[in-house]
Structure formats: C-alpha cells, structure tokens
Amino acid sequence: MDLHMLLQSLPFIKAPEERYEIIGISNNHQKVEKGHLFICIKGYSFDGHEFAKEAVNNGAVAIVAERPLQLDVPVILVKDSKKAMAILADAFYQHPTQKMHLIGITGTNGKTTTSHLVDSIFKDANYSTGLIGTINIKIGNKVLETKNTTPDSLELQKVFYEMCAEKIDTGIMEVSSHALVQGRVNGCDYDVAVFTNLTQDHLDYHHTMEEYKRAKSLLFSKLGNTYSTKHPKFAVLNADEEVAELFAGETSAHIVTYGIEKAADFQAVSITYHSNGVIFTLLSPEGERKVHLPLAGEFNVYNALAAIATAYVSKVPFQSIIQSVEQAEGVPGRFELVNGGQKFAVIVDYAHTPDGLENVLRTIQQFADKRVFCVVGCGGDRDPSKRPLMAKIACKWATDPIFTSDNPRSEEPTAIIEDMERGVEGEQYIVEPDRKTAIERAIDLAEEGDVVLIAGKGHETYQIIGDKVHDFDDRLISLHAIQKK
Numbered sequence: 261m262d263l264h265m266l267l268q269s270l271p272f273i274k275a276p277e278e279r280y281e282i283i284g285i286s287n288n289h290q291k292v293e294k295g296h297l298f299i300c301i302k303g304y305s306f307d308g309h310e311f312a313k314e315a316v317n318n319g320a321v322a323i324v325a326e327r328p329l330q331l332d333v334p335v336i337l338v339k340d341s342k343k344a345m346a347i348l349a350d351a352f353y354q355h356p357t358q359k360m361h362l363i364g365i366t367g368t369n370g371k372t373t374t375s376h377l378v379d380s381i382f383k384d385a386n387y388s389t390g391l392i393g394t395i396n397i398k399i400g401n402k403v404l405e406t407k408n409t410t411p412d413s414l415e416l417q418k419v420f421y422e423m424c425a426e427k428i429d430t431g432i433m434e435v436s437s438h439a440l441v442q443g444r445v446n447g448c449d450y451d452v453a454v455f456t457n458l459t460q461d462h463l464d465y466h467h468t469m470e471e472y473k474r475a476k477s478l479l480f481s482k483l484g485n486t487y488s489t490k491h492p493k494f495a496v497l498n499a500d501e502e503v504a505e506l507f508a509g510e511t512s513a514h515i516v517t518y519g520i521e522k523a524a525d526f527q528a529v530s531i532t533y534h535s536n537g538v539i540f541t542l543l544s545p546e547g548e549r550k551v552h553l554p555l556a557g558e559f560n561v562y563n564a565l566a567a568i569a570t571a572y573v574s575k576v577p578f579q580s581i582i583q584s585v586e587q588a589e590g591v592p593g594r595f596e597l598v599n600g601g602q603k604f605a606v607i608v609d610y611a612h613t614p615d616g617l618e619n620v621l622r623t624i625q626q627f628a629d630k631r632v633f634c635v636v637g638c639g640g641d642r643d644p645s646k647r648p649l650m651a652k653i654a655c656k657w658a659t660d661p662i663f664t665s666d667n668p669r670s671e672e673p674t675a676i677i678e679d680m681e682r683g684v685e686g687e688q689y690i691v692e693p694d695r696k697t698a699i700e701r702a703i704d705l706a707e708e709g710d711v712v713l714i715a716g717k718g719h720e721t722y723q724i725i726g727d728k729v730h731d732f733d734d735r736l737i738s739l740h741a742i743q744k745k
C-alpha cells in the first residue's frame with residue numbers, strides 16, 4: 261500500500277514527499293522485512309524507539325515514532341504510537357471487521373467458555389467462524405498459537421484480514437481488560453459486545469476494582485458510538501451483576517439481558533443441578549423452553565445464557581441455538597475430567613481467580629459425597645492480593661487442600677505459597693511447592709468416591725519457572741499418576 265494513502269487515516273500527520281510502497285507493518289524489529297513500516301511502541305519492558313535503527317537495517321522504509329529519531333528513512337511523528345498502530349493496522353488490512361459480524365466477549369471469568377459456546381452455535385447453524393482467545397486462534401479449521409488472550413492491534417487486524425480471505429462471516433473474540441486499556445481492539449467494529457461478570461483479578465495491573473471496572477466498560481462505551489455501516493448493535497449484559505447497569509448507561513447500543521436471579525430477556529428458572537450437567541427452564545422472547553445443558557455448574561448456566569442471547573440477537577434461528585447448546589462439548593481445561601479407569605473423579609479446571617475457584621468448588625460440592633482434594637497455586641507476577649483469598653476458598657470448600665505452584669514466573673515459589681498461607685491461619689492443608697509431586701500426592705491419597713480438583717492451569721501445556729518454559733500438562737501428569745497407582 262502507498263504510504264501516503266495509508267497515512268490518510270491519521271489526521272494532521274505530515275507525510276514525506278517521496279512515495280513509498282509499504283508491504284507490511286511491524287512493531288518488533290526482529291519481524292521487520294524489506295519494505296515494512298516500523299512502529300516504535302514504548303512498552304512496559306522495552307522502548308521500541310531503541311530498536312528503530314535495527315529495524316531500518318532489517319529493511320524498514322519508514323518509521324512511526326513519538327519522538328524525533330536520526331535515521332536515513334522518513335520518521336512520521338505521532339502523539340501516541342499505540343493508538344496510531346491500531347488505526348494504521350485497520351487501514352492497512354482494509355478494515356476487515358467492517359466486513360464481518362463481530363462479537364466481543366469481556367468479563368473476569370467465562371470468556372473462553374462463552375466464546376466456544378457461541379462458536380459452536382454459529383457453526384451448527386452453518387456460519388463460517390473465526391475464534392480468537394486464550395486457548396488459540398481459529399480461522400475456520402486453521403489453528404494458530406497465540407501469546408495473549410487478545411492479541412495486539414497489528415496481529416489482530418492481520419488475523420481478521422486472513423479471516424476475510426477465508427470467507428469467514430462471523431468473528432468471535434475474547435476481549436481482555438488489558439487489551440481494552442492498551443487499545444489493542446481499537447478499530448474493531450463490534451456488532452455484539454458481551455459481558456460475563458466482574459470479580460477480583462488483575463489488581464497488579466489495574467490497581468483498584470474501580471479502574472478494572474472502567475477498563476471493562478470501554479467495550480460498551482465504544483460500542484455503537486463509532487462510525488459504522490453495520491447496524492443494529494447489541495450489548496448483551498448479565499442482569500445479576502451490579503455493574504451491568506453502568507455499562508448499559510454507557511452504550512448507545514440496544515441492551516439485551518440474561519441472568520438467573522433478576523428478571524431478564526433470557527432468564528433461567530427451575531434449575532436442577534447434576535454431576536454431568538444442568539436442566540433449566542429458559543424464559544425468552546420466544547417463550548418458555550426446557551434446556552438440558554451438558555455442562556455442570558451454575559456458572560455454566562450463565563455462560564450458556566450469554567451465548568444463547570448473543571446468537572439470538574445475531575439472528576441465528578432459536579431452534580438451532582437450543583439444539584446446539586444441548587449438544588455443547590466441554591472446553592479444554594474447563595471442568596475437564598481425567599479418566600484413567602480410577603474410582604474417584606479427577607477434574608482439571610482453569611479456575612485462577614477467587615470467584616472462579618469458589619464456583620468450581622461449589623459445583624463439586626453439589627455431587628461429591630466424600631473427600632474433595634484441591635491442588636491449587638497462584639501465578640507469579642500477577643495480582644498478589646488474590647493469593648490469600650484463593651487459599652481461604654480452597655480451605656472452605658475442600659476437605660483436603662494442597663497448596664502448590666502455578667506459573668511462578670520471576671517469583672520465588674515458596675514466597676507465593678506464603679502469601680496464600682496468610683489467608684488460612686489455623687486451617688489444615690498440605691504444602692508441596694512442586695506441582696507434579698502435589699498432583700501425584702492428591703491422586704495417591706484419593707480413594708473411591710473422592711474428588712480431586714487440579715485448579716489454575718486448565719489447558720496450559722507448560723509451566724513457567726523463572727524465564728524457562730517447561731513442558732507441563734495437568735491432564736497428562738494426573739493421568740500418569742492414576743496409571744501408576
């Protein structure tokens with residue numbers, strides 16, 4: 261694309277007089293190829309401006325920067341290069357999200373599960389979908405690995421461009437609070453924005469719940485307020501969450517609600533819980549309907565309601581929605597049962613927040629008749645204030661809590677466990693910092709009728725200790741332990 265044409269998307273920018281053909285955009289100097297535009301981002305760990313020279317050596321023909329740089333190629337100065345990157349990426353990839361139906365899902369817990377439910381509903385109704393989230397990115401049948409739940413604007417718009425090329429009609433994505441604050445989703449033209457819930461997490465980054473709430477609200481405040489040729493827009497909100505009212509007030513989109521406790525457009529009543537699922541009556545604009553959800557736990561009723569409402573406002577036929585929800589498959593690492601022929605249940609679950617852990621343990625309580633083992637740790641370099649809370653919840657709901665490591669990252673594993681122990685004075689628990697040994701211990705101790713919950717890492721196939729990434733999969737390790745037993 262011609263640089264002049266590309267820069268038209270940024271107002272008040274002085275473009276160089278010469279003409280340059282831009283064949284790609286990069287914000288990492290290692291990914292720069294000949295003919296690229298390099299965007300200097302001042303990040304949390306590095307300052308991209310310091311790599312501008314190397315980017316030029318690697319073939320960059322122009323630079324976008326926040327401060328003047330002495331280089332042999334044109335330097336285009338902007339006030340905020342992260343914001344500029346989102347605008348340029350959207351323009352370079354020809355505004356891909358304006359060409360598809362786009363669904364964004366935010367909230368502390370349930371984004372991955374809800375997005376998978378929405379994805380299968382659309383697929384079952386013969387839509388062609390793209391899915392972006394924690395586990396991976398899917399473009400039709402193609403699967404891409406990803407570092408973040410929500411990629412940066414450059415990667416994101418490129419993925420949407422590829423989706424358009426593959427004739428994907430519906431994009432479904434998880435939108436993290438980090439992404440909202442960092443403008444990774446600027447330029448995304450959402451049709452439906454979905455809110456799951458808000459409970460404590462990420463206070464290391466957002467500092468206060470007020471700030472965290474404000475971050476989440478951005479998905480709704482921006483919905484329907486930007487220029488878009490796609491109408492109508494919908495905000496799908498959890499009526500049982502206090503902040504939903506605030507989000508409703510901030511958007512000009514249509515509001516659709518779902519919930520259990522309060523009256524809502526899509527409400528579940530007469531709920532009965534079983535070990536392998538939930539049966540409820542759905543009250544909806546289409547009338548009353550009994551639903552057999554094959555996923556356990558009240559939290560999955562919320563996820564299913566959010567998915568049903570999202571598909572409904574997207575005009576997927578109601579009959580098809582319900583049929584699909586009733587055949588829902590579990591999401592990897594979410595309440596995933598490990599079966600090695602043993603006489604006790606082993607569940608691997610991605611619960612890594614106080615609310616997530618409490619929900620999953622409460623769900624287990626509904627069917628457990630004997631002991632409940634809970635192997636749990638907390639991630640390093642993440643919100644330390646959730647550590648004592650998660651330990652307390654483990655001791656409240658499990659008969660046999662075992663505190664261990666999650667991904668310690670740069671922190672000392674025993675120091676993280678000490679933080680956890682501050683929440684549980686006088687309680688009975690086992691400490692085993694080595695996660696593999698902790699899992700083996702729980703499985704070794706478990707007897708017929710017991711339940712072993714292995715929480716926190718779900719689908720992850722690695723463990724980060726220091727800056728080393730080791731192969732580690734809770735599901736494989738527990739399966740081997742069962743087989744050894």
Ligand SMILES: CC(=O)N[C@H]1[C@@H](OP(=O)(O)OP(=O)(O)OC[C@H]2O[C@@H](n3ccc(=O)[nH]c3=O)[C@H](O)[C@@H]2O)O[C@H](CO)[C@@H](O)[C@@H]1O[C@H](C)C(=O)N[C@@H](C)C(=O)N[C@H](CCC(=O)O)C(=O)O
Pocket residue numbers: 287288289290300301302303304305306307308311407408409410411412413436437438439444
């Ligand atoms: C704290 C945080 O959010 N960091 C994110 C941020 O990185 P950053 O701005 O700090 O980038 P940086 O590493 O300082 O680099 C700055 C610039 O220099 C460039 N650079 C850097 C090094 C080099 O050798 N050459 C070079 O050109 C980089 O490409 C970049 O353009 O922007 C990057 C691109 O978007 C993200 O990958 C990165 O996520 C890190 C890996 C991370 O762990 N983030 C977590 C906290 C996160 O975002 N989590 C949420 C999910 C949370 C949830 O559960 O809800 C997520 O969406 O994943």
Ligand SMILES: Nc1ncnc2c1ncn2[C@@H]1O[C@H](COP(=O)(O)OP(=O)(O)OP(=O)(O)O)[C@@H](O)[C@H]1O
Pocket residue numbers: 367368369370371372373374394409434456457559560562563593594595609610611612615616617619620718
């Ligand atoms: N609606 C919900 N409310 C509360 N807890 C939930 C809900 N849905 C799932 N959980 C719990 O939270 C864990 C994570 O669920 P899921 O992966 O769907 O959330 P997420 O929002 O995508 O998380 P992340 O922010 O890490 O990507 C699950 O394993 C389960 O224990």
Ligand SMILES: N[C@H](CCC[C@H](N)C(=O)O)C(=O)O
Pocket residue numbers: 409612638639640642666667716717720
């Ligand atoms: N998206 C979350 C995932 C946490 C998963 C847990 N296993 C950990 O590493 O803390 C985060 O980055 O905070």
Ligand SMILES: [Mg+2]
Pocket residue numbers: 371372393394395409434
């Ligand atoms: Mg997720």
